[in-house]
Amino acid sequence: MAEMQDMPGHLARRFQQIAVAVFLAEVEAAGFDLTPVQYAALAAIAANPAVDQITLAGLIAYDRTTITGVIDRLAQKGLVVRQASLRDRRARELSITAEGQRTLEAITPAVEAAQRMMVRGLTKAEGKELVRLMQKAIAAGNELSRAPLREGAAER
Amino acid sequence: MAEMQDMPGHLARRFQQIAVAVFLAEVEAAGFDLTPVQYAALAAIAANPAVDQITLAGLIAYDRTTITGVIDRLAQKGLVVRQASLRDRRARELSITAEGQRTLEAITPAVEAAQRMMVRGLTKAEGKELVRLMQKAIAAGNELSRAPLREGAAER
DNA sequence: CGTTATTGATCAGTATACTGATCATCAGTA
DNA sequence: TACTGATGATCAGTATACTGATCAATAACG
Numbered sequence: 001m002a003e004m005q006d007m008p009g010h011l012a013r014r015f016q017q018i019a020v021a022v023f024l025a026e027v028e029a030a031g032f033d034l035t036p037v038q039y040a041a042l043a044a045i046a047a048n049p050a051v052d053q054i055t056l057a058g059l060i061a062y063d064r065t066t067i068t069g070v071i072d073r074l075a076q077k078g079l080v081v082r083q084a085s086l087r088d089r090r091a092r093e094l095s096i097t098a099e100g101q102r103t104l105e106a107i108t109p110a111v112e113a114a115q116r117m118m119v120r121g122l123t124k125a126e127g128k129e130l131v132r133l134m135q136k137a138i139a140a141g142n143e144l145s146r147a148p149l150r151e152g153a154a155e156r
Numbered sequence: 157m158a159e160m161q162d163m164p165g166h167l168a169r170r171f172q173q174i175a176v177a178v179f180l181a182e183v184e185a186a187g188f189d190l191t192p193v194q195y196a197a198l199a200a201i202a203a204n205p206a207v208d209q210i211t212l213a214g215l216i217a218y219d220r221t222t223i224t225g226v227i228d229r230l231a232q233k234g235l236v237v238r239q240a241s242l243r244d245r246r247a248r249e250l251s252i253t254a255e256g257q258r259t260l261e262a263i264t265p266a267v268e269a270a271q272r273m274m275v276r277g278l279t280k281a282e283g284k285e286l287v288r289l290m291q292k293a294i295a296a297g298n299e300l301s302r303a304p305l306r307e308g309a310a311e312r
Numbered sequence: 313c314g315t316t317a318t319t320g321a322t323c324a325g326t327a328t329a330c331t332g333a334t335c336a337t338c339a340g341t342a
Numbered sequence: 343t344a345c346t347g348a349t350g351a352t353c354a355g356t357a358t359a360c361t362g363a364t365c366a367a368t369a370a371c372g
Contacts, residue, residue, distance in 0.1 A: 004199065004216065007271050008283070009175040009192055011290040014217055014305075016172040017329075018294060019165040020358095021301040024330095036165055037358060043160065054320055060160065061170055066359055068322060073357080090320040090367050115163050121296020122289060127164070130289040133282055134167040138174060140277020145177040146360065149170070173359075176328095180360095193328065210350055222329055224352060229327080246337050246350040302330065 015118075023114040030110035032103065033077075037062070039111060041070050045080055045094045046104055052091040058150025066147075079103055171274075179270045186266035188259065189233075193218070195267060197226050201236055201250045202260055208247040214306025222303075235259055 004010050023036045034042070040060045045051060048059065057067045071094065074080045079100035085091040096104070119127040142148045160166050179192045190198070196216045201207060204215065213223045227250065230236045235256035241247040252260070275283040298304045 004196060005291065006287060007267075008275050008287055008290075009179055009271055010196060010216075011287060011294060012168070012172040012175040012274075013192065013328095014294050015290050016168040017217065017303065018297040018301045019168040020329085022297065023165055025300070035357070036169065040160060040166060052320070060166075061173065063359055064320080065322075065361085066357095069357075085320095088320075088368070090365095092321075111163075115165055117300075118168070118297060119164050119293050121293050126289055126292070129285065130293065131162060131164060131167060133278060133286040133289070134164075134171050135161065136277050136282070137275050137286065138167060138170050138277075141174040141178065141274060144181070144273075145174050147173065169358095176359085191327070208350070219329055220351075221331085221353085222327095225327075241350095244338070244350075246335095248351075 019114075019118045022118045023111070026110045026114040026117065027107060030107060032107050032110065034103070034107060037066075037070055038074055039107065041067070042074060042079055042096065042100060042104055045074075046096045046101065049095055050085075050093040052085065052088075052093060054091075055150075056094060057147065061145075061147050061149040063147040074100070175270075175274045178274045179267070182266045182270040182273065183263060186263060188263050188266065190259070190263065193222075193226055194230055195263065197223070198230060198235055198252065198256060198260055201230075202252045202257065205251055206241075206249040208241065208244075208249060210247075211306075212250060213303065217301075217303050217305040219303040230256070 020036055023039075027034055027039075041056065041062070044056055044059045048056070051059070053067050053071060054064055056062075057064050062070065071080065071082055071092075075082055079097060081095050081097055082092045083095075085093045119130060122130060138149075176192055179195075183190055183195075197212065197218070200212055200215045204212070207215070209223050209227060210220055212218075213220050218226065227236065227238055227248075231238055235253060237251050237253055238248045239251075241249045275286060278286060294305075
């Protein structure tokens with residue numbers, strides 16, 4: 001463990017760094033301007049119409065203070081709309097726009113290409129195993145970060 | 157792949173997020189105030205006396221513009237010293253201070269505890285396999301980020 | 313019903329990462 | 343040697359993440 005390159009934490013940072021670079025390159029090559037974080041938020045809003053920001057944050061494990069800026073940028077690009085909820089005047093209900101929906105569909109091939117690209121050094125079986133191991137480690141550590149994953153309406 | 161939770165890119169972000177949180181918690185519990193990034197830089201400086209910033213960046217795969225701020229903070233904490241090189245007046249030679257060396261040694265147990273904590277959901281064999289797979293994926297993607305790893309003096 | 317606790321959202325401040333530019337210096341070549 | 347290109351470092355600007363605080367609004371409870 002003495003070596004930096006054998007530490008899970010260092011490798012996590014490095015793999016994430018490459019994953020983001022690959023994502024941005026593929027998405028830009030496809031003619032879009034969207035970050036990995038913005039993409040995940042957009043997809044989650046599409047799948048959960050009228051979610052509020054806190055629930056959305058839980059669905060994709062974002063910090064509540066981070067999500068404000070992400071939504072700002074998605075709204076500024078005209079991909080989502082943020083409007084005050086009638087049931088709870090504190091909450092902002094998020095919905096995807098027609099352009100957001102079009103973008104989401106058009107960008108999907110590039111996103112999937114990026115997923116393949118970032119594990120291109122691995123065999124298919126190894127890629128699946130990497131995903132499984134990360135999922136397992138993440139599940140065990142979910143509560144250790146300030147922004148844990150919160151399943152849909154399960155506990156609400 | 158349709159599901160967010162099956163995408164390597166999303167898992168990479170999440171695992172990194174947990175890894176950082178665990179690191180900071182362990183280090184703070186041990187009575188220190190050092191980020192994962194600062195720790196890696198400090199350790200690399202200790203192992204490579206009088207490195208310049210660009211070489212250091214390559215050793216730990218940091219962006220050259222990021223390293224400036226990291227060194228600023230390490231220097232402000234009194235852990236490293238930055239001085240102009242005599243051979244090349246553009247370069248800044250970095251060295252660890254006595255306090256930096258003490259800190260590095262004292263903090264190591266906490267850093268190793270953090271490495272174990274972030275894979276606590278995995279068996280020992282699974283943890284090793286996760287490390288191997290990340291290393292392999294990273295090696296194949298090394299050149300895809302702006303801040304690739306550059307081995308020591310190998311190609312200089 | 314009114315007080316208290318909780319919750320949704322945002323803000324200020326700090327720390328990575330990156331894009332692209334600039335500046336000084338160095339190296340190689342005509 | 344003068345010029346050109348490459349290199350080390352830094353800066354401005356943008357985008358995640360997080361800490362901790364604040365504010366409005368809702369929920370819970372006596």
